[in-house]
Structures are given as C-alpha cells and as structure tokens.
Amino acid sequence: MNPRNRNEVVPQKHDFYPTPLWAIEIILPHLFIHGRSIDPACGDGRVCFALLDHGSTQVEACDIRQEAVIQVKEQKEDLIKVWQCDALEWSGFEGEEYDLIITNPPNNLSERFATRFKRFRSKHCGQLALFLPLDFVCAAKRTSFLMSERPDIYILNKRPDFNAELGIGDNAPMGNWIWAVWRNGIEGGRYTILDAPKGKP
DSSP: OOSSOTTSSOOOGGGOOOOOHHHHHTTGGGSOOSSEEEETTOTTSHHHHHHHHTTOOEEEEEESOHHHHHHHHHHHTTTEEEEEOOTTTOGGGTTOOBSEEEEOOOGGGHHHHHHHHGGGBOTTTOEEEEEEETHHHHOGGGHHHHHHSOOEEEEESSOOOHHHHHTOSSOSOOSOEEEEEEETTSOOOOEEEEOOOTTOO
16 A cells, blocks of 8 residues: 555645656666657656667657746757647647657646557557556556556566655655556557666665
8 A cells, every 4th residue: 555645745836756767767778769759747857868868869848837848958958859838738749749758747647648648659669658656557447548558567666765856855755656658559468577776766
C-alpha cells in the first residue's frame, strides 16, 4: 500500500514533481530516441536534456508553467524548441507526429495525457512513454483503457525520492513507480524490472 500519495500531501503548483535523473537514464536504453521527440510537460527540462546527452537532435518541449519554459530556454534554447501551452488543450499538435513522446505527467491527468498523445505517435513504431505511479495500472477503473492498447511496463526496483529532488522536506509523493510505454503497431503487455543505480535517491 502506498504510504503517501499525491492526494495526501500539499501539492506542488501544477503537480510538479521532477523525475529523478536516474529514473530517466534507466528507461532511455529501452526507447528509440534518435527521431523527433517531445516532452509535453517538460518541467525543468531534465528529460529533454537527457535526450540531448544521449544523442537525440530533434527535441521539443512545452509546459503550462511560464517559469518552466524560461528555465529550459535559458539552458538549451539553441538545441530545444520550447513553448508555453496547456498540452491537453493546445490545437497546434493536430497533424503532428513524434517518434518519441516522453513525460512525467501530472498524476491526476495521466490518463488524459495517455489518451491524447497516443494520437501523435509516428505511424512507424512511434512511442509514448509516461512516468507513472504503479497504482495507475492497478486501478480497476482503468482495466478497459489499458486493455484497449496494452503498454509495456518497466518497473523501477527502487522508490524515487521526490523530496530530495525538490528539497521540500517530507512533503512529496511516495510509492512504487513505473514507465508505461505504448509503441505504435507493436503489441505490449511485457513487464521488465529496471535496476536503480546504487546510491541514488
């Protein structure tokens, strides 16, 4: 049982909890990252920066928070196309295709992110990778949603420490986390355990 979740803490603005860097690094070898990529809830940009570090050259990002967009621009504006918008409402995504859509969405909007962004995967093996609490795939209410197109599930063998990422004390979600990856044209349903590097929070 999750001892503390996002419904039991004082939430960050727009449910912003940065993904630990190690949790990003361990999923990238399981993804095709050398096509067109986007993080539609980019936060402080760390997913995009990791993609660049691993050789991706077509990286885009957006976020609902102005401060997030400013932060990414200040660090990598020459390498990342970034803009401010509500990714669930912005009409500019219509007609676009991405080889990789990867993000840590606000927890209460996870299913909406999955439903919306599956549409914008490229036709040839486009991927959607979402960082989610394990509860996402355990909830009975999502059975039909998950069975309509089963994702591959990558389970982190260590709980992320969001407190350490934010420096906010004992006021962040806990529990087990996964990466759920939907690949266009490829049947999912596989489960993989991802080993966290030793000593990482």
